[in-house]
Amino acid sequence: MKLMHIADLHLDAKMETGLTSVRARERRVELLMTFSRAIDEAVVQGVEAVLLAGDLFDTARVSEKTRRYVGDIVCDHPSLRFFYVAGNHDEAVAPLFANDTPPDNWTAFPSDRWASAVIGGVRISGTSAIGHPGIYDELPVAEIGEFHIVMLHGQIVRTGDGGGEKIALKHLQNRGIDYLALGHEHAFRCEALDKRGLWAYAGCPEGRGFDECGKKGYILVDTEASVDARVTFYPIAKRTLHLIEIDVSGCGSFGEIQERLSVAIEGIETTDMVKAVLTGALSPEVSYDTVHLAKLLNEQFYFARLKDQTIPAIRPEDYAHDVSLKGEFIRTVMASRLSDQEKQRTILCGLRALRGEEVDV
Numbered sequence: 001m002k003l004m005h006i007a008d009l010h011l012d013a014k015m016e017t018g019l020t021s022v023r024a025r026e027r028r029v030e031l032l033m034t035f036s037r038a039i040d041e042a043v044v045q046g047v048e049a050v051l052l053a054g055d056l057f058d059t060a061r062v063s064e065k066t067r068r069y070v071g072d073i074v075c076d077h078p079s080l081r082f083f084y085v086a087g088n089h090d091e092a093v094a095p096l097f098a099n100d101t102p103p104d105n106w107t108a109f110p111s112d113r114w115a116s117a118v119i120g121g122v123r124i125s126g127t128s129a130i131g132h133p134g135i136y137d138e139l140p141v142a143e144i145g146e147f148h149i150v151m152l153h154g155q156i157v158r159t160g161d162g163g164g165e166k167i168a169l170k171h172l173q174n175r176g177i178d179y180l181a182l183g184h185e186h187a188f189r190c191e192a193l194d195k196r197g198l199w200a201y202a203g204c205p206e207g208r209g210f211d212e213c214g215k216k217g218y219i220l221v222d223t224e225a226s227v228d229a230r231v232t233f234y235p236i237a238k239r240t241l242h243l244i245e246i247d248v249s250g251c252g253s254f255g256e257i258q259e260r261l262s263v264a265i266e267g268i269e270t271t272d273m274v275k276a277v278l279t280g281a282l283s284p285e286v287s288y289d290t291v292h293l294a295k296l297l298n299e300q301f302y303f304a305r306l307k308d309q310t311i312p313a314i315r316p317e318d319y320a321h322d323v324s325l326k327g328e329f330i331r332t333v334m335a336s337r338l339s340d341q342e343k344q345r346t347i348l349c350g351l352r353a354l355r356g357e358e359v360d361v
Contacts, residue, residue: 001120003149004042005219007053007183008204009035010089012066014058015208018305027208030238032069034205038218038236039073042080045220049119050080053183053202054087054128054153071096075103081119085109086128087153087183088165109151116140122223126151131164136171147223148176148197153183156199169199179221179230186212188219188233200231207241210275210305215240239302241273248310249280254288261293265300273303281313284330284351311344312351326354 109126142148297304
């Protein structure tokens with residue numbers, strides 16, 4: 001049997017960080033479309049069940065339109081079984097379905113105990129009650145010959161007894177689990193649970209900020225495959241987010257800086273989102289315009305941001321006898337009680353101001 005493991009969609013997230021209101025609205029729609037596209041892929045892949053491992057929504061205040069959109073997707077795919085465990089962002093979400101009547105292909109696991117369902121020799125167990133004392137003692141036991149999937153939402157911990165949003169891994173080992181489907185972490189991760197099973201985070205299907213860079217998607221679980229081949233990760237995001245650091249140390253001109261930036265972003269899709277960070281030490285004599293660089297990036301990608309974290313490559317002795325406003329400024333800053341980092345930043349901003357450039361604060 002094939003199953004899709006998907007989690008942390010965070011539908012209706014504001015998506016406002018760094019984006020215009022128009023782009024934020026586009027991204028909210030794209031989140032919905034990515035979920036729809038994933039379910040279409042599930043049908044093509046021959047999937048029989050979809051494991052929704054929590055944080056389907058971003059907050060309890062979900063729009064009627066979004067809830068009904070998700071409900072319609074479920075109802076429009078009666079051949080797929082949907083199994084849902086609530087995440088920490090899903091609390092008190094209003095009903096998905098008209099008249100609060102779930103269709104036959106929808107199973108929501110309870111928040112105060114375990115529950116199980118069996119389809120085609122696969123037992124699927126789940127709960128969102130990971131903080132309840134003794135909850136692991138009540139874990140359902142699979143029948144002989146059953147493939148056992150357990151669904152939970154929380155943060156894996158290798159020591160301690162869990163509680164709150166933590167899942168105590170030691171209480172799930174050697175308990176007859178073949179696959180532990182998790183939600184909460186926003187990056188794909190898969191590791192051995194014990195000699196029999198695996199645990200995995202599917203990650204989020206769409207990155208929402210530059211702390212969620214890289215390929216995003218879902219997991220396809222094949223219960224007939226060997227342990228090594230049981231899990232396949234499929235990227236599905238409409239847009240990939242990239243965080244790129246460009247060391248511009250030694251560049252002697254604006255053109256050289258621009259060239260290093262161009263090389264660093266080569267091959268990235270124009271539909272993606274990019275945050276470029278300039279690093280390294282530059283001579284204070286090098287004049288460059290971060291506003292111009294940011295504009296070039298934004299013309300090339302759906303969204304781009306530029307951060308300048310360079311430091312001035314300054315030898316105080318070079319300015320000891322410099323009879324100029326620049327020399328006086330550098331000597332004054334270097335003799336101040338500012339930290340080394342504050343001195344570097346102050347000198348960098350001051351030299352740009354002296355050259356009549358915009359100061360990136």
